[in-house]
Amino acid sequence: MWWGRLSARPARSWLSPRIAARLGVVAVLAALTAGCFRPMYAEHADGSPALRDKLMGVELLPVDKPNASRDARIGVAIRNALAFKLYGGATGAPPTHQLKIRFTTSRSSLMLDPRTALPSNESYGIDASYQLIEVATGKTVLSASTFARTSYDIPGQLQRFARARAYRDAEDRAAQEIADNINTRLASFFYAGT
Numbered sequence: 541m542w543w544g545r546l547s548a549r550p551a552r553s554w555l556s557p558r559i560a561a562r563l564g565v566v567a568v569l570a571a572l573t574a575g576c577f578r579p580m581y582a583e584h585a586d587g588s589p590a591l592r593d594k595l596m597g598v599e600l601l602p603v604d605k606p607n608a609s610r611d612a613r614i615g616v617a618i619r620n621a622l623a624f625k626l627y628g629g630a631t632g633a634p635p636t637h638q639l640k641i642r643f644t645t646s647r648s649s650l651m652l653d654p655r656t657a658l659p660s661n662e663s664y665g666i667d668a669s670y671q672l673i674e675v676a677t678g679k680t681v682l683s684a685s686t687f688a689r690t691s692y693d694i695p696g697q698l699q700r701f702a703r704a705r706a707y708r709d710a711e712d713r714a715a716q717e718i719a720d721n722i723n724t725r726l727a728s729f730f731y732a733g734t
Contacts, residue, residue, distance in 0.1 A: 591727060591730055591731055592628075593633065594636075594730040595626045595627075595723075595726060595727065595730060596626065596627055596633040597633050597634065597635055597636035597637060598626055598635070598636075598637045598638070598639050598672070598726065599635035599637065599638045599639065599675075600619050600622060600623055600626075600639050600641075601638055601639060601640050601641070602615075602619070603615030603616070603618065603619060603641055603642075603643070604642070610645075610711075611643075611645060613711075614643070614645060614666065614711055614714075614715055615641075615643070617711070617712055617715035617716075618641065618643070618666075618668070618715045618718050618719055619641070621715060621716050621718075621719035621720075622639075622719040622722055622723060625719060625720070625723040626723065626726070635675055636674070636675055636676070637672050637673060637674055637675060637681070638672070638673045638675060639670060639671070639672055639673075639722075639726075640670060640671045640673065641668060641669075641670045641722070642668065642669050642670070643666050643667060643668035643669070643718070644666070644667050645664070645665065645666055645667075645711075646664070646665040646666075646667070647662060647663070647664050647665075647707075648662065648663050648665075649661070649662050649663075650662060650663050650691060658694075659694060660693065660694050661691060661692070661693050661694065662691065662692060662694065662707070662710075663689060663690070663691045664689070664690050664691070664692065664707065664710040664711060664714055665687065665688065665689045665690075665714065666687065666688045666714045666715065666717075666718050667685070667687045668685060668686050668687065668688075668718050668722070669683075669684070669685040670683075670684060670685070670686075670722055671683045672726065672729065681729075682725075682726075682729050684725055686718060686721040686722060686725070687718075688713075688714040688715075688717035688718050688721070689714070690710040690713045690714045690717070691710070692706040692707060692709065692710040693706060694706065
């Protein structure tokens with residue numbers, strides 16, 4: 541019978557010598573590279589300033605947009621989100637660098653309702669460029685750009701408040717994304733020097 545033959549076979553180990561050798565090599569390589577990791581925001585043992593201290597030395601210049609405009613509100617949202625990311629709950633240290641941000645916004649319809657030809661889904665975007673200027677020399681040490689695109693639904697053509705709220709939420713999400721991108725790039729610059 542066939543079930544008798546199956547039980548007569550010797551049990552094989554799931555860990556063959558080849559697999560054990562490969563796992564051993566991986567473990568040795570992992571142990572050798574374990575000391576190479578250095579957390580980005582950790583304090584330095586050599587006395588050089590930590591990344592958090594360098595980021596606290598960045599002064600955020602006011603965004604140049606007309607007062608009481610929609611873009612002025614976006615500029616304040618970007619600046620506030622970035623200030624919280626750079627300084628945390630505290631205020632900045634004496635400035636060593638200045639950050640100048642310029643941006644443009646865009647809005648476009650993604651989908652149209654076939655019956656009314658009115659938009660049912662829109663996209664909001666921010667294209668930002670920024671410069672990091674060293675205070676001591678007045679030189680631009682970093683010049684870069686970033687963008688953010690968010691979409692939002694318009695729940696109904698008769699719900700104007702819901703559309704306005706969705707538009708404002710999209711603006712806030714895009715501003716937060718711009719602040720995240722700039723913060724990451726500044727941290728990379730101060731950490732690696734590039």
